Structure formats: structure tokens, C-alpha cells
Amino acid sequence: MIAMERTAVRSLVGLSLCLLLAGEAIAQSPGEVTVADVIPTGNRLIPTEQILSQIGTRKDGPFSQQMLQSDQQALLRLGAFSDVRVRTQTSSDGRMIVYFDVAELPNLIREIRYDGAKHMKDEDLAKITELKRGTPLNPHRNQRAAQLIAAKYRDEGRLWASVNLKEGGAAGDTRVVFDITEGPEVKVRDTKFNGHGQWVSDARLRNQLLTSRSFLGIGGKFIPKMVEEDVRILTDYFRTLGYLDARVSPEYQWSADRSGVTIIFHIHEGKQYRVGKVQFQGNKVYNEEKLKQLVKLREGMTYDKNVIQADAQVITDKYGFDGHRILVRAQEYSTPEEGVVTVQYEIVEGKPVRVGNVQIIGNTRTEDRIVLRELGLYPGQILTWPDIRIAEQRLANLNIFEMNAETGVRPTVEVRDLDSPSEFKDIVVNVQETSTGTFMLGMAVNSDAGLSGQVVINERNFNIFRVPRSLDDLLSGNAFRGGGQEFRLEAMPGTQFQRYTVSFREPHLLDSPVSLMLNGYYYTRGFVEYNENRVGAQASVGRQLNRYWNAAGTFRVEGVNVFDVSPFAPPDIVNNGGRSLLLGFRGAVGRDSRDSYLRPTTGSVFQASFEQVLGTYIYPLGSVEFTKFWNTWSRRDGSGKHVLSARSAAYFAGDNTPVYERYYGGGFRSLRGFSFRGVGPFVNGLNVGGQFSLLNTLEYQVPVLANDKFFVVGFVDSGTVERKFNITDYRVTAGFGFRLVTPLTGPVPIAIDFGFPIVRGPSDRQQVFSFYVGFSN
Structure with a gap:
């Protein structure tokens, strides 16, 4: 038995040895040569280790003639050698010894000077040239550095700058001296346009340009590369709007001293094309009739590339929400003699797939659950492709991750292994943490509340549960951060109005669709009739029901103090003087379909609320508000939108409502043409407020400037209290x-209004001028 075991062991050892030898034989194919050694020669100043670190040929690695050529070029690019040659020698065992014979430059750079540089610092120029003292002096590299300096000056608007290599052009030099003549900074005095139709103004075309005009010697640098880009931008602008044959060429008119230039863009529009046929190819899931119902492009309409691109996205989303990943490419076939374009949407359909694993990368501070709830995609579900784009936008909207358009850094959602046959596709979310704390100083002035300041401390990625457990938590900035909550401290001292608040917001309470908002506040306000201050707290829960509808419930508790009551005040005001306690329970429902919060052009806003107040006084409060926006006209490129808006609001209060909870009219965003609280029922010349208020506004807004930054409005306000x-x-x-x-x-505009009462009440207080201006930093 023992003999049999020994025989088995010997057999296993022999088999293992045979497999090992066979593996070595396979690893070293008969035709492959390895490198026995790599030996640099001729180097005195540059260490051997530095040379070896720059090349790919390695001892005991494979020998490659192509790699040797690449290594030779890499060493020459170092700028430390005037010549590099490669030779080889076969060793006794058949391997290859590689020699790199280098010829070092004779001298090191002892000094670098940039003579004549007045508008650029030496350290900035050093970054351009990449020259350093103590490195080998390379005449060719120095000449190249002179060219780079001149190019940088031209990019900065000094078109006539010249750079002469005064020293450093010979191998025996020890200094590098650049003789720089900066020349004048060439300014763009004007930009003009020739050959375009009357449908687009010079100002609108000028708004497309990267090149700007100089104003009182400020700005307006002339940069040729930027003008080249402007030519491309203008060409695309016209072609996007149907002028497919458009061409643009610049002309330069120089001033006598060549320090200024007028750029004339000569434009050949050509004919404006119309859409011929709209076709679909490759579609199997949806028939052509269904796809035509989705797109806005129609036969006979003016060609518009923006519409075509939007239609391609609509088709992609239609497939994507059903789980199909597709590629849509709009092919255009033009007939110049007829001015017609046939647009064919070519569709490559894919099969539905499911979500595999979800991996999050880069959230060193933010919890995974914060990212996952914005992603909205879970393992096993059908992968709805438009949700990838929506998730990226939602992650960006959190404003807690890095967003940099110049570097391209932003939250991304990537689907891995798209070409693999597996039904399940892994998803990788890449984010980069950014600074989420804000300290802001601001100032506002308006005709209703006077002058007020603003001091804000805000944290957008707050975590109330992440208390510091060590000093490192505090120093690293991880304490109280990473939970996706918001914490805000705000102080607004002012001449007529003061407010101090602390607030906390949890957008997803217990990771649900319900939001929570907690506020504590103190404010004081002076009126003609009395002064008032309030201290209170408020808790609100809300939910977004769908894309447009939302609902909220709010509880508030407030202590109100009415003091300094006018000696002529009627009983309505006197009886409500002193301190009182309020407990309010409010429910609200709203709908918002505006296309923009700051300057809506379409859509509407609706809100209805009811509140029952208990405490010192018991009364109900209710309101209904509705605003509608219409885009009545716009330029051919979609800018310059005229907007008509109509707003109606009704408010009511119970019989026992105290004077400080009643309704008043007049002032900005109310009845313009009257002072703040200048409309209402008056007793003894003092406004006692109303239990019912109705306000209606019709406003028309027209942009005046081509950049849509300045608007003129006309309005009619009406209503009563x-x-x-x-x-x-x-x-x-x-x-x-x-x-x-x-x-x-x-983004909030300066608002100035002049209102003129046509019909007014007997005691109303008139005020023609009203305004709002806000500054923040």
C-alpha cells in the first residue's frame, strides 16, 4: 500500500514538471527574442535612471525594432540631447543587448530672461515655454519657445507682437534671453454685416458672435482664431434656419496705426429651403403613421434644424420609455434648384434590456441613497433609456456635485457593456463632490419695504444625523454633510422691515416622495397704522403628485405683537392691539406648467389654499390664484419673445380675522399706481384691511435689445379690497x-413700473412709481 502511494506521488511530480516545461516552451515561441540589457551611454548630466524611465524597452522584455524607434523619438523630445542613436548586440545566449548612445547638450541653462514683457508676468511666460534653470540648453527648443510666446500674445489681442531669441540659439550659450516687442493691443472697433435679409437685425447677428466690440477702450480684443469661430457660428446660424447654401467671409478694415480693426462679415444667404417629404426607415416597432404623429416636422414647412433635432429626440424617447435603445439619424437630401429638402429619419432599433448592478463612483461625502433616489433605476427593471438623461439632469439639479462646462465635469450615468449579449446591463454613476456651503451678502431696495440687507449661510448637502465623532470630521468638512438636506440661516435687517429665519428642508422624508420643511422666524414691520412683530415656527409637508400637480400641508404657531398703535386708530385696530397667539392648519394644492420660473413665456400657474386658524382669534383664510402666459410673437430664431400674461387672484377671510391677517392692496405685484397698503377700507384715514380681495392683472412684455436682457412692459391692474x-x-x-x-x-431683473390710477376709492393713497432692485454676492 505504501509502495503504491509513493508511485502515485512520483507520477504527480513528473506530470507537474512536464506541464511546467511545456508552459515555458509555449511562453517562449521559437521566433521571439528577449532583451538581455538596456544600456545608455554618453550621458554625464542626465541620470541613467531618468533615461530608462522615458523608454518602453525593458530588460528581460520582448525585443521590438518598432519600440526602439519610438524610444529614440521619446528621448529626443526630452530636449536634453542633440542626438540619440540606437545600436544592438547579440549576447552569448542569443538575447539582445540594446545601447542608447546619447549626445548631451554641452551647457545647462543658468538664467532665463523675458526682456520687454510688460503685460505678462515672468511666471506666466515660464509656464508657456516650460524652460527651467539647471536643465540642458536646447537651441531648437528655445526657438520653439519664442514662437509659443508670440502666439500667446496674439491670442491676447496683441497681433503685432514679435519675439526674438536674443541668447540661447547656439549650443554654447548658457543664458536664454527673449527680446519681446509686445506692440499695441488691437481692438475691435466695430462689427458689421453685409448681405443678410431684413428678417434678422445686425444686433441679433452681433449677439451670436464670440468677438465683442471695444467700449471706451475696454474689452474688444481682436483674436483671429475667434473670428474664424465666428464665421462658423454665423454659417451654422443661417443653415439651421433653412439657408443651407449660406456662406460667410470676413473682411478687415484697419485703422491708420493698425491698433484698431472693423470686421465686416459678408453673408451670402441663398434661398431658404422648405421641407419636401418626411420619411422613416428601419422602424419596425412603430409604423410610419404613428411616428408622423410624434414629430412636428411637416411637408411644406420652412426647414428648421432645431425642429428636426427635437423630433429625433422625441422618437428616441418614445422607443426608450418602452425599453428600446435606438439610434436615430436624420438624413437630409436637398434639391437646390427647387429649394426643397427631403428629411429621412433612419432608425436602428435595439432589443429591450434590464438594469443589472448599479455602481456609484466619486461620492466620497454624499450617501449612496441620495444618488440612487435621483437615479430612479433599480436592478431587474426594464431599462427606460430616457431616464438616463433625466437622472443626469436631476443629479445636476441637486447642486451638490461639481458642474464645470469648461472642463466637462458633471454627473454622468453610463450603461456598461452595451454590445454584450447579456439581457442585464450594469449602470455606473460618476459624480464629483463640490463645495456646497454658501456665505452670501446681499442688498435689496423696493418701494414697498424700503432698503434691506441680507446675510445668508446656506448648506445644500446637509445631514442632521452626521454629528462629528472626531476632530478630523470637523476639519475635513464631513460633519453634518452628505444627507442631501438643506440648512439655511438668514438675516435681513432693513429700514422698514426686518426678518431673521432658520430653516431645514428634507426633500425626501424617510426616502419617500414627501418633503419636509421646518422654519423658525422672527420679523418686525412698521406700518402707518401700527407696528408689528412676529415670532413663530412652521412645519410643512409636500408632495409632487405628477409633472404639474403638487399638494402641501402646513402647520404654524405664531406669537404676534401689535404695538405703537396710532392714536387716531379705529376700534378695528385698537381691539387687536397687544399680544396674541395663532395656531394655523393649512392645506394647498397647485399646478405649475410654466416653461421658466424667472421669465415664463408659456404655461400657467394655479394654486388654491385653505387655512383654519385657532388661538386668540378663530377664523378661516382662503385663496385662489391663477396666472396664464402666452407667447404671441418671436423672431425667426426663437428669440425676442413677446409675452402676454393674465393673472387673477381672490382671497377671503372670516369675520373674526384680526387686522394683521386681513388683506390690503397697492404696491409692486399688487395694484400698481397705489402705495403699499394704499388700497382697502379706510376708517379715520387709516387702512383697516378687508376680508375679501380680488386682483386682476393683464401685462404685455416686449424685449427691446437683441440679447433679451431689457424689456418694456405695459399693464392694466384692477381689483378691490x-x-x-x-x-x-x-x-x-x-x-x-x-x-x-x-x-x-x-437672474432676477431690476423692475421699474409707473402706474396711473384711472378709477380709485375715496381714501386710496396714490403712488405712481414702484420698483424692485436686488443685489447679492
């Missing part, structure tokens, strides 16, 4: 105003 649910004094005002968007005030 009554003591009871009736209408006795219906006011009407008309007026005009301006809206100006500036970088200083951010």
Missing part, C-alpha cells in the same frame, strides 16, 4: 415699466 364679500369700489390702473437683467443683480 372690501370689508365683506362684495364689490363696492373697484379700482383700475394702467401703466408701463421696464425690466433689466444685469450681472450684478443675477
Whole structure:
């Protein structure tokens, strides 16, 4: 038995040895040569280790003639050698010894000077040239550096700059000296356009350009590469709108001293093409009739590339929501003599797939669940492809991850192994954490509340449960962060109005679709009739029901103090003086289909609410508001939209409502042409507020400038504030105003209105001018 075991062991050892030898024989094919050694020669200043680190040929690695040529070029690019040669020698065992014979440059750079550089710092120029003291002096590299400096000056608008290599052009030099003549900064004095139709203004074309005009010597650098890009942009602009044969060429008119230039863009529009046939190819899941119902492109309409691209996205989304990944390419076949384009949507359909594993990369601070709930895709479900794009947008909208258009950094959602036969596709989410804390100082002034300041501390990625467990948590910035919540402290001291608030928002309470908002606040306000301050807290829960509808419930508790009551105040005000306690329970439902929150052009907003208040006084409050927007006209390229808006709002309150909870009219966003709280039922010349208010506004907004930053508005406001649910004094005002968007005030425009009462009540207080201006940083 023992003999048999020994025989078995010997057999296993022998078999293993045979397999090992066979593996070595397979690994080293008969025709392959390996490198015995790599030996640099001739180097005195450059260490051997540095040379070896730059080449791909390695000791005991495979020998490759192609690799040797690549290594030779890599060493020459170092700029440390005037010549590099490669030779080989076969060793006794048949392997190859490789020699790199290098000829070092004779001198090192002892000094670098940029003579004549006045508008660029030496450190900036050093980054351009990449020259450093103590490195080998390479005449060819120095000449190239001079060219790079000159190119940089031209890119900065100094077209006539010249750079001469005063020293450093000979191998025996030890200094590199650049003689720089900067020349004048060439300014663009004007940009003009010739040959385009009257349907587009010079100002609108100028708004497309990257090149800007100089104003009082400020800005307007002339950069030739930028003009080349402007030519491409203008050409695309005309071709997108149907002028498929459009051509653009620039002409330069120089000033006498060549320090200024006028650029004339000569435009050949050609004819505007119309759509001939609209065709579909490759579609199997949906027939042509169904696809034609989806797209907006129609035969006979003016060609518009934007419409075609939007239609391609609609088709992609229709397939994608049903789980089909498709490729849609719009092919265009034009007939120049007829000015007609046949548009064919070529569709490559794919089979539905399911979500595999989901991996999140880069969320070093933010919890996985915050990303997953915005992704909305879970393992095993049918992969709805449009949700990939929607998820990327939702992650961006969180404003807690890096978004940089210049570097291309943004949240991305990638589907892996698209070409694999597996039904399940893994999803990888890439995000990069960014700074989410904000400290903001601001100022606002308006005709209703006077001048006020603003100090805000805000954290957009707050986590109330991540308490610091160590000093490192505090220093690293991870404490109280990463939960996707928002925490805000705000102070608004002012001349007539002051407010101080602390708020907390959880957008997904317990990872559900329900949001939670908690507020604590104190504010004080002075009126003609009395002064008022409030301290309170508020809790709100809300839910987005679908794309447009939402609902919310709110509970508030407030302590109100009415003081400094006017000696002429009627009982309505006197009886509500002093301190009181309010407990309010409010429910609201709303619908919002606006295309923009800041400047809507289409859609509508509706909100209805009811609140029952208990405490010192018991009363109900209710409101209904509706606003509709219409885009009545726009330029051919979609800009310059004229907007008509109509707003109606009705408010009611119970009989026992205190004076500080009643309704008042007048002022900005109310009845313009009257002062703030200048409309209402008056007693002894003092406004006591109403239990019923009805407001109606009709406004028309027209952009004046080609960049859509300045608007003129005309309006008619009407309405009333009554003591009871009736209408006795219906006011009407008309007026005009301006809206100006500036970088200083951010996206919210400066608003200035002039209102003129046409019909008013007996005691109403008139105020023609109303305005709002806000600044923040």
C-alpha cells in the first residue's frame, strides 16, 4: 500500500514538471527574442535612471525594432540631447543587448530672461515655454519657445507682437534671453454685416458672435482664431434656419496705426429651403403613421434644424420609455434648384434590456441613497433609456456635485457593456463632490419695504444625523454633510422691515416622495397704522403628485405683537392691539406648467389654499390664484419673445380675522399706481384691511435689445379690497415699466413700473412709481 502511494506521488511530480516545461516552451515561441540589457551611454548630466524611465524597452522584455524607434523619438523630445542613436548586440545566449548612445547638450541653462514683457508676468511666460534653470540648453527648443510666446500674445489681442531669441540659439550659450516687442493691443472697433435679409437685425447677428466690440477702450480684443469661430457660428446660424447654401467671409478694415480693426462679415444667404417629404426607415416597432404623429416636422414647412433635432429626440424617447435603445439619424437630401429638402429619419432599433448592478463612483461625502433616489433605476427593471438623461439632469439639479462646462465635469450615468449579449446591463454613476456651503451678502431696495440687507449661510448637502465623532470630521468638512438636506440661516435687517429665519428642508422624508420643511422666524414691520412683530415656527409637508400637480400641508404657531398703535386708530385696530397667539392648519394644492420660473413665456400657474386658524382669534383664510402666459410673437430664431400674461387672484377671510391677517392692496405685484397698503377700507384715514380681495392683472412684455436682457412692459391692474364679500369700489390702473437683467443683480431683473390710477376709492393713497432692485454676492 505504501509502495503504491509513493508511485502515485512520483507520477504527480513528473506530470507537474512536464506541464511546467511545456508552459515555458509555449511562453517562449521559437521566433521571439528577449532583451538581455538596456544600456545608455554618453550621458554625464542626465541620470541613467531618468533615461530608462522615458523608454518602453525593458530588460528581460520582448525585443521590438518598432519600440526602439519610438524610444529614440521619446528621448529626443526630452530636449536634453542633440542626438540619440540606437545600436544592438547579440549576447552569448542569443538575447539582445540594446545601447542608447546619447549626445548631451554641452551647457545647462543658468538664467532665463523675458526682456520687454510688460503685460505678462515672468511666471506666466515660464509656464508657456516650460524652460527651467539647471536643465540642458536646447537651441531648437528655445526657438520653439519664442514662437509659443508670440502666439500667446496674439491670442491676447496683441497681433503685432514679435519675439526674438536674443541668447540661447547656439549650443554654447548658457543664458536664454527673449527680446519681446509686445506692440499695441488691437481692438475691435466695430462689427458689421453685409448681405443678410431684413428678417434678422445686425444686433441679433452681433449677439451670436464670440468677438465683442471695444467700449471706451475696454474689452474688444481682436483674436483671429475667434473670428474664424465666428464665421462658423454665423454659417451654422443661417443653415439651421433653412439657408443651407449660406456662406460667410470676413473682411478687415484697419485703422491708420493698425491698433484698431472693423470686421465686416459678408453673408451670402441663398434661398431658404422648405421641407419636401418626411420619411422613416428601419422602424419596425412603430409604423410610419404613428411616428408622423410624434414629430412636428411637416411637408411644406420652412426647414428648421432645431425642429428636426427635437423630433429625433422625441422618437428616441418614445422607443426608450418602452425599453428600446435606438439610434436615430436624420438624413437630409436637398434639391437646390427647387429649394426643397427631403428629411429621412433612419432608425436602428435595439432589443429591450434590464438594469443589472448599479455602481456609484466619486461620492466620497454624499450617501449612496441620495444618488440612487435621483437615479430612479433599480436592478431587474426594464431599462427606460430616457431616464438616463433625466437622472443626469436631476443629479445636476441637486447642486451638490461639481458642474464645470469648461472642463466637462458633471454627473454622468453610463450603461456598461452595451454590445454584450447579456439581457442585464450594469449602470455606473460618476459624480464629483463640490463645495456646497454658501456665505452670501446681499442688498435689496423696493418701494414697498424700503432698503434691506441680507446675510445668508446656506448648506445644500446637509445631514442632521452626521454629528462629528472626531476632530478630523470637523476639519475635513464631513460633519453634518452628505444627507442631501438643506440648512439655511438668514438675516435681513432693513429700514422698514426686518426678518431673521432658520430653516431645514428634507426633500425626501424617510426616502419617500414627501418633503419636509421646518422654519423658525422672527420679523418686525412698521406700518402707518401700527407696528408689528412676529415670532413663530412652521412645519410643512409636500408632495409632487405628477409633472404639474403638487399638494402641501402646513402647520404654524405664531406669537404676534401689535404695538405703537396710532392714536387716531379705529376700534378695528385698537381691539387687536397687544399680544396674541395663532395656531394655523393649512392645506394647498397647485399646478405649475410654466416653461421658466424667472421669465415664463408659456404655461400657467394655479394654486388654491385653505387655512383654519385657532388661538386668540378663530377664523378661516382662503385663496385662489391663477396666472396664464402666452407667447404671441418671436423672431425667426426663437428669440425676442413677446409675452402676454393674465393673472387673477381672490382671497377671503372670516369675520373674526384680526387686522394683521386681513388683506390690503397697492404696491409692486399688487395694484400698481397705489402705495403699499394704499388700497382697502379706510376708517379715520387709516387702512383697516378687508376680508375679501380680488386682483386682476393683464401685462404685455416686449424685449427691446437683441440679447433679451431689457424689456418694456405695459399693464392694466384692477381689483378691490372690501370689508365683506362684495364689490363696492373697484379700482383700475394702467401703466408701463421696464425690466433689466444685469450681472450684478443675477437672474432676477431690476423692475421699474409707473402706474396711473384711472378709477380709485375715496381714501386710496396714490403712488405712481414702484420698483424692485436686488443685489447679492
